[in-house]
Structure formats: structure tokens, C-alpha cells
Amino acid sequence: MDKSLVILKVSSLCCLLLGFGIIIEAAPEVSLITSLPGFNGTFPSKHYSGYVTINGNPDPPKNLFYYFVVSERNPSNDPVVLWLNGGPGCSSFDGFIYEHGPFNFEGGNPKGSLPKLHLNPYSWSKVSNIIYLESPAGVGFSYSKNTTVYTTGDLQTASDTHNFLLEWFNLYPEFVSNPFYISGESYAGVYVPTLASQVVKGIKAGEKPIINFKGYMIGNGVTDEIFDGNALVPFAHGMALISDGIFEEVVIACKGNYSDPPNNNCQTALDKVYGAIAGLNIYDILEPCYHGPTTKEDTNVVNKSSIPSSFKQLGMTEKPHAVRKRIYGRAWPFQAPVKAGIVPMWPELMKQTSFSVPCVDDTVATIWMNNDAVREAMHVSQEIGTWSLCASDISYYHDAGSMIPYHKNLTAQGYRALIFSGDHDMCVPYTGSEAWTRSLGHKIVDEWRAWMSNQQVAGYTQGYDIGLTFLTIKGAGHTVPEYKPRESLDFYSRWLDGKQI
Ligand SMILES: *[C@@H]1O[C@H](CO)[C@@H](O)[C@H](O)[C@H]1NC(C)=O
Ligand SMILES: *[C@@H]1O[C@H](CO)[C@@H](O)[C@H](O)[C@H]1NC(C)=O
Ligand SMILES: *[C@@H]1O[C@H](CO)[C@@H](O)[C@H](O)[C@H]1NC(C)=O
Numbered sequence: 001m002d003k004s005l006v007i008l009k010v011s012s013l014c015c016l017l018l019g020f021g022i023i024i025e026a027a028p029e030v031s032l033i034t035s036l037p038g039f040n041g042t043f044p045s046k047h048y049s050g051y052v053t054i055n056g057n058p059d060p061p062k063n064l065f066y067y068f069v070v071s072e073r074n075p076s077n078d079p080v081v082l083w084l085n086g087g088p089g090c091s092s093f094d095g096f097i098y099e100h101g102p103f104n105f106e107g108g109n110p111k112g113s114l115p116k117l118h119l120n121p122y123s124w125s126k127v128s129n130i131i132y133l134e135s136p137a138g139v140g141f142s143y144s145k146n147t148t149v150y151t152t153g154d155l156q157t158a159s160d161t162h163n164f165l166l167e168w169f170n171l172y173p174e175f176v177s178n179p180f181y182i183s184g185e186s187y188a189g190v191y192v193p194t195l196a197s198q199v200v201k202g203i204k205a206g207e208k209p210i211i212n213f214k215g216y217m218i219g220n221g222v223t224d225e226i227f228d229g230n231a232l233v234p235f236a237h238g239m240a241l242i243s244d245g246i247f248e249e250v251v252i253a254c255k256g257n258y259s260d261p262p263n264n265n266c267q268t269a270l271d272k273v274y275g276a277i278a279g280l281n282i283y284d285i286l287e288p289c290y291h292g293p294t295t296k297e298d299t300n301v302v303n304k305s306s307i308p309s310s311f312k313q314l315g316m317t318e319k320p321h322a323v324r325k326r327i328y329g330r331a332w333p334f335q336a337p338v339k340a341g342i343v344p345m346w347p348e349l350m351k352q353t354s355f356s357v358p359c360v361d362d363t364v365a366t367i368w369m370n371n372d373a374v375r376e377a378m379h380v381s382q383e384i385g386t387w388s389l390c391a392s393d394i395s396y397y398h399d400a401g402s403m404i405p406y407h408k409n410l411t412a413q414g415y416r417a418l419i420f421s422g423d424h425d426m427c428v429p430y431t432g433s434e435a436w437t438r439s440l441g442h443k444i445v446d447e448w449r450a451w452m453s454n455q456q457v458a459g460y461t462q463g464y465d466i467g468l469t470f471l472t473i474k475g476a477g478h479t480v481p482e483y484k485p486r487e488s489l490d491f492y493s494r495w496l497d498g499k500q501i
């Protein structure tokens with residue numbers, strides 16, 4: 001069985017229509033959003049969106065799109081948090097629409113009707129000022145007129161995002177003294193520490209404005225080839241997805257080295273593991289795996305003929321996920337660790353393979369983000385073609401290596417870190433995050449214990465000295481706030497406020 005067996009389905013062709021119109025790359029302005037199609041109420045706080053242009057002389061300018069939600073509590077004291085979704089190549093509107101943004105999206109139909117927007121009682125803007133950034137250029141609404149910059153990697157992206165932040169704080173100087181945090185999930189497990197490291201370097205070099213950087217948060221984050229690669233087998237065993245017998249066989253044959261099978265016996269044993277978990281929704285093993293439209297009212301985003309017939313029936317009678325049915329392209333890896341070098345984009349992978357298992361759905365986001373009125377309200381450039389959750393036209397290199405040295409440096413310098421993990425995610429399983437946080441060798445100051453939300457056990461946490469916290473969210477999948485919004489706002493606000501979670 002092929003290891004990279006879960007390939008998701010692109011919903012719309014992504015193409016940046018790079019027009020030839022004369023567009024002046026004007027100094028960016030702060031642009032207030034006064035209304036949004038689908039929302040009839042009053043905004044609980046100010047929302048802004050627009051572009052920050054990075055003039056990376058001699059590199060071509062990059063126009064990075066952000067959506068900024070001001071805190072609904074105390075904007076001048078609450079932290080400013082940058083949110084990044086992963087991929088690489090996926091839009092941070094994933095977080096805005098499906099996870100912890102100010103609105104919940106209801107309905108929406110590809111034949112034209114827009115979803116209705118309701119206020120999200122668990123929005124992270126309840127307690128923080130939050131910036132959703134489309135990154136790197138070529139993703140979502142971010143673009144460059146010279147597409148050579150769409151070939152990029154970890155280090156370039158970190159540097160660009162740092163430049164974005166410096167420019168952004170110049171635009172919003174009233175927020176520069178607020179505590180600043182960087183957050184994200186999945187492949188942002190690479191974006192966040194590399195960016196944090198750039199920000200710290202900038203602070204040390206006295207770059208203005210001085211960012212009041214305090215720490216970072218990562219959910220189900222890609223971190224290290226070995227730790228991530230070794231996480232699946234113990235996860236599958238602990239979750240009763242493989243038998244004791246298969247577990248013993250694979251432990252003996254592979255000697256704990258699953259990321260890089262040392263011999264054929266190990267590969268054979270691993271194939272049994274992959275065989276056992278095939279067909280599960282890797283982003284949440286408890287959720288049904290969605291297989292595209294099965295009725296006429298459904299969308300035509302999935303070409304069913306590309307799905308093996310044995311998979312078409314799976315999960316069909318199951319209840320759809322409360323929020324969405326198909327998550328396409330949320331994260332690399334599927335079940336394989338991210339290796340150094342070029343990271344294949346999802347749409348590319350889909351072209352290469354006949355084996356696609358689209359477990360999840362991005363229909364609502366695709367409808368809303370491609371609506372002209374929505375785009376106008378959000379000040380999106382007319383140069384942008386079809387928005388898709390994950391970009392197909394960037395070439396992305398994983399060139400920063402393991403994140404462990406970054407975490408060591410950052411925590412040693414006193415920056416706080418919250419490493420959280422939905423414990424039913426099989427894409428970046430908690431077993432890897434738990435193991436690498438422990439491996440940093442910090443002293444345990446708050447030994448493994450349950451944490452509570454709404455008077456119920458919401459997961460487990462272990463606190464280490466110098467501000468490192470590992471946290472699980474019980475029953476959550478890969479995109480934690482999507483599954484457990486209330487619990488997520490609880491741990492998020494407690495951690496930001498410096499309280500015990
Ligand atoms: C907003 O108001 C209009 C007109 O009153 C109505 O047709 C529409 O359904 C409302 N939308 C929402 C999201 O409530
Ligand atoms: C695009 O940028 C590259 C350098 O990154 C440069 O060599 C090339 O001439 C640029 N193309 C255009 C059309 O400006
Ligand atoms: C796993 O096996 C590969 C190939 O034999 C080897 O290069 C690597 O060092 C091993 N890793 C561990 C953690 O033993």
C-alpha cells in the first residue's frame with residue numbers, strides 16, 4: 001500500500017489572472033470593512049483588510065493580503081495575534097471561516113446563494129486582536145505581478161512575513177506596544193518558529209518598529225521528520241486501529257524507526273499498519289470520510305470518477321461534519337513526514353495519482369471568497385483570479401530543517417510556547433508533538449493532568465519550565481477550533497492571559 005494514500009480533491013482551478021492593466025503599487029492604506037455580504041448585524045469590533053506591499057529590492061514586490069479583526073474586549077491592552085494556516089500553500093481564511101473567526105457560516109450553494117453569517121460566540125477576537133495573513137505570495141488573495149516569486153521556501157517566507165509585520169505595525173502604530181504572539185497549525189508548525197526566529201533577530205538588531213513579541217502557539221504542527229514520522233504507529237495502536245500483534249511486529253521489525261524503514265520486514269509490517277488505517281479520515285479518525293457529492297443539490301466540486309469505487313460508498317450514510325464535509329489540502333503531510341526539499345502541492349499530487357480520498361469539504365469558503373461583492377467589501381485586488389483554499393501555482397521548498405533547534409532557542413530566550421494538539425488527528429498525531437516537546441529536556445513544572453472547560457475534562461496538559469506547555473484537546477481533529485470551539489477559546493484566552501489552563 002502506498003504511503004501517500006490520501007490525496008484530496010481540488011475544488012476549483014486556481015489561477016491568478018495576472019492582468020496587464022496598469023496598477024500602481026501605491027502605499028498601502030488602512031482599510032475599514034463596513035459591511036460583508038451575508039451579514040446583517042452590527043460588527044462587534046472594527047474589521048480591516050487590505051494589502052501590505054513588500055518591496056524586497058531587488059526582488060519583485062509582493063502584495064500580501066491580511067484581514068484584521070480588532071478585539072471585542074479591550075483592543076488597546078489585548079494581545080495582537082498573527083494566525084497562519086499551513087499547507088504549505090493554504091489560505092489563512094481556513095482559520096477565519098472554519099475555525100475561530102468572528103463569523104459562523106450557514107448554508108451557501110454553489111449555484112449562487114451566499115452563506116449567511118452569524119456572530120461566532122467563540123471567536124478568538126473575543127479576547128485578542130487577530131490578523132489572518134495570506135502567505136506566502138501566490139496563496140489566497142496574496143500575489144505578485146512577477147510570478148517568479150512563487151517559487152519560495154521556509155526561510156524566504158519567514159523573512160517576507162517579518163517584513164510584512166514591520167510594515168503592518170507601521171500602518172497600525174496604536175498596536176505596536178501590545179503583546180504580540182504568532183500562531184498557526186499544521187505546516188505552520190514550520191512557519192511559526194521560523195518567523196519567530198526572524199522577529200527575534202529583528203528585535204535584537206533594533207529594527208523599527210520594535211515588535212513586543214512574547215511567544216507562539218502551534219496546533220498539530222509539522223516539526224521534525226523523525227518525531228513526526230514515528231508518531232503514527234503508537235497513535236494507531238493507542239487508538240485501537242491496529243492490533244497488539246501488528247504493533248509488536250512493527251516495533252520489532254522497525255526498531256522504532258518508522259520514518260525511514262531500515263529493512264523489508266519493517267516495510268511489510270508498516271504496510272499492515274497503512275492497510276488498517278486506509279479509508280479513515282486522517283484529520284479526525286472519528287469523523288466519516290466524505291466522498292464528494294452524492295446528490296443533485298450537492299456541489300460538483302468533486303469529480304467522482306477519480307475516486308475508487310470502493311471508497312465512494314464509505315461514510316455515505318453517516319452524518320456530515322457539522323461544519324463541513326471535506327477538508328481539502330489542509331496540511332502536508334498525509335501520513336508521511338515532511339522531508340527537506342520541494343513539498344508537492346496538493347493539486348499537483350492529485351494530477352499524479354488515481355488514488356484520491358477527499359475526506360473533507362471547502363465549498364462554503366470557495367463560494368464566499370469568489371463572490372464579487374464579498375471581494376469588493378474586503379478590498380481584494382481585481383488582479384486575483386479564482387480563490388482556492390490551497391494554491392496550486394507556488395513551488396515551495398522545505399529548507400529550514402527540523403524545528404527542534406528553533407524551539408530550543410526560542411524557549412531558552414524566554415518566549416512562551418503553547419504546543420497544542422487535537423488528539424484524534426492522524427495527520428500530525430499528538431504522539432509526535434508530545435514526544436518532541438518532552439525531548440527538549442525542560443523540567444516538568446505541571447505534571448500531566450486534565451484541564452477543564454465547561455466543567456468537563458477537555459484534554460490533558462503538561463507544563464515545562466521556561467514557558468513551554470503541551471496541551472491535548474480531547475476528541476478534536478487536525479483543525480482544533482473547528483471541532484472544539486468553546487474549549488479552544490478557553491485554552492486560548494487562559495494561555496494569552498497568563499493564567500493556568
Ligand atoms: C438580511 O436582511 C435581508 C432583508 O431584510 C434578508 O432578505 C436576508 O435574509 C437577511 N440575511 C440574514 C443573514 O439574516
Ligand atoms: C521577475 O523577477 C525576476 C527576479 O526575481 C527577474 O529576473 C525578472 O526579470 C522579472 N520579470 C519581469 C517580467 O519583471
Ligand atoms: C532510521 O533508518 C535510517 C536508514 O537506515 C537511518 O539513516 C536513520 O538514522 C534511522 N533513524 C533512527 C532514528 O534510527
Ligand SMILES: *[C@@H]1O[C@H](CO)[C@@H](O)[C@H](O)[C@H]1NC(C)=O
Pocket residue numbers: 303304305306
Ligand atoms: C471527471 O474526470 C474524468 C477522467 O479524468 C473526465 O473524463 C471527466 O470529464 C471528468 N468529469 C467532470 C464533470 O469534470
Ligand SMILES: *[C@@H]1O[C@H](CO)[C@@H](O)[C@H](O)[C@H]1NC(C)=O
Pocket residue numbers: 197405406409
Ligand atoms: C540558535 O542559537 C544559536 C546561538 O545563538 C545560533 O548559533 C543558532 O543559529 C540558532 N539556531 C536557530 C535554528 O535559530
